[in-house]
Amino acid sequence: MSETPFDAARYLKQTRFGPVGVDGQRRIAGARVFLCGCGALGSVLAESLVRAGVGTLRLADRDIVEASNLPRQTLFTEADATASIPKAVAAAERLSAINSACRVEPHVVDVTASVVRDLAADVDLILDGTDNFETRYLLNDAAHEFDLPWVFAGVLGAEGQVLAIDPGRTACLRCLMPEPPAAGDGPTCDTAGVIGPAVGVIASLAAAQALKVLAAGRLAVTPTLAVVDCWQPRVNLIDVGGPDPDCPACRGRRDWLEERRGSSSTVLCGRNAVQVAADAEMPFSFPIFTQRISGPDGVTATRHWVRFARDVGPARYEFTVFRDGRTIVHGTEDVARARSLHAEFVGS
Numbered sequence: 001m002s003e004t005p006f007d008a009a010r011y012l013k014q015t016r017f018g019p020v021g022v023d024g025q026r027r028i029a030g031a032r033v034f035l036c037g038c039g040a041l042g043s044v045l046a047e048s049l050v051r052a053g054v055g056t057l058r059l060a061d062r063d064i065v066e067a068s069n070l071p072r073q074t075l076f077t078e079a080d081a082t083a084s085i086p087k088a089v090a091a092a093e094r095l096s097a098i099n100s101a102c103r104v105e106p107h108v109v110d111v112t113a114s115v116v117r118d119l120a121a122d123v124d125l126i127l128d129g130t131d132n133f134e135t136r137y138l139l140n141d142a143a144h145e146f147d148l149p150w151v152f153a154g155v156l157g158a159e160g161q162v163l164a165i166d167p168g169r170t171a172c173l174r175c176l177m178p179e180p181p182a183a184g185d186g187p188t189c190d191t192a193g194v195i196g197p198a199v200g201v202i203a204s205l206a207a208a209q210a211l212k213v214l215a216a217g218r219l220a221v222t223p224t225l226a227v228v229d230c231w232q233p234r235v236n237l238i239d240v241g242g243p244d245p246d247c248p249a250c251r252g253r254r255d256w257l258e259e260r261r262g263s264s265s266t267v268l269c270g271r272n273a274v275q276v277a278a279d280a281e282m283p284f285s286f287p288i289f290t291q292r293i294s295g296p297d298g299v300t301a302t303r304h305w306v307r308f309a310r311d312v313g314p315a316r317y318e319f320t321v322f323r324d325g326r327t328i329v330h331g332t333e334d335v336a337r338a339r340s341l342h343a344e345f346v347g348s
Contacts (some may be wrong), residue, residue, distance in 0.1 A: 004030035004055055007101070011053055024215030025053065029101075031214045032056040032123040036111050036139055038091040039063065040072040040194065041153050042129025044203030045210070047075060049127075050095045052211055056103040057095070060119055061087040061129075062110040062326065064305065068270065072196045084320075086304045108304055110277065110326055111135055113259045116142045125213055126150035127206065131189070131269060133180040134262055140165070140173040141257035144249050149218040153206040157192040158231035160202030163224070164209040168243065168250065170223035175244035189269040198230040265335045268328065274338035278325025282347070286323040289346075293321075310345050317341055 003026040008015070015025045031054050038046055038061045049057055065073075065080040065087055073087075080090040088106035095104045109115050111130075120126055120142045128136055128151060136152060143150040144167045152163045152173055165172050205226055212220050227236040243250040255261040266275045278284055290306045293299055300307045309318045318330040319342075327346050329338040 003027055006053055014052065020211070020215045027217075028055070028211065028214045029053050030055050031125065032058070033125045033127060033210070033214070034058045034060070034120050034123040035127045035129050036060055036119075036135060037129030037131065038075065038087050039069065039129065039131065040196075040199040041131075041155060041203045041206070042087075042127075043073045043075040043091065044200055045127050045129050045153075045207050046091055046095055047098065048204065048207035049210060050099045050102045050104070052207075053099065054102060054214065056105065056123075058105040058107065058119060058123065059088045059091055060107040060109055060111050060115075061091070062108070062275065062322075063087050063268075063328075064320070065090055066271075072194065072199050074200075084302075084305070084307070089304065108322065109324055110275065111138065112277065113138060113257050113262065116257070117145075120146055120148065123148065125210060127210055128152045128154075129203075132266065133177075134256070134266070136173060137180060138256040138262065140249055141254045143167050144172065145254060145257055149213050149221055151206045151209050151213075153202055155198050155202045156187060156189060156194055158195055158198045159227070159229045160198055161228070162202055162205040162209065162226045163240065164213065164221045166218050166221040169218075170221055171240040171243055172247065172249055174249040175247040176225070176240060178247070195230075198228075201228055201230050265339060267333050267335065271328075271330070272333055273328050273330045274332060274335055276327045276329060276338055276342040276346075278327075284325035284347075286321075286325075289321060308345075310341075312341065317345075319345060321346055 006025055006029040011025050014020055015022050033054055035042055035046055038059050064084045065076045067081045069076060075091045075094045086108040088108050092104040092106035116138055126139055126143055126148055128139055130136055149166045154161050223240045225238040225240050268275055290301050293308055305320050305322050307320045320328040327342050329341050332338055
């Protein structure tokens, strides 16, 4: 992390906060941050860091803006939803208008083991703006692999958790949860919902931890898990201590990064849709696919995705195919069904 000049007048109030100061602001201005996910949590995290003057923010998100995002995802507008703009692209446009001195790098990708190395290799900090544990375990592996601090955050209903992690010095995600929750073992956003104020509180706490690390260094990380209920309200602070000597990640295993764990298909919470990953063994040409696909109802295409619908028996399914070969199959939460439809209408 370098010490970089900044507009002193713009950040006057921030530098007057003792733990940041002028030197801390220089470090923030020279910092590079990878934010995985720019939906609900990610929107608040991204805007907080850009307004705080972070030098480079690398955004990665796999999804497009929909109207159901707008109550919680503060970077987006109705126009973004109507045009189905990729979240990373819409977020980058808004963030660049907020702070032109910040370099914002949007990546419309699913953060998987095959791409996370490039996204995380040259940054100072990883931030969790995701909505699923599988990706969080991958981020935990990447943080260990590249020896990077990272901030875990999660929210459901009116409750959430935040934990800053310094791999090798503090407990990591896998120390606290050796295995991800099994499907169906707990509530999801489909069953419990989520409210915008809870997202704002949790993401703001995570952003504060991020600024603390960027301004003061990774030794400023304290092993404290904050558990917040915004409805009551109630806050619990739990000292999670150092690494668990039996933690597989702390002992060098990279199960998600090395693809021993993880799934190629994901049920998208609250969407009645499944994302089917591209087949790594099969080459995919987005321009060729766009040219060959056709249907009675027509095809909608942008430079980021192509969308079409098909009737199968009494059911109607919609397919959104991205440049990287990923497909979101709308109209089912059955992974096997989605894979079958994908093989039939997109290609195996």
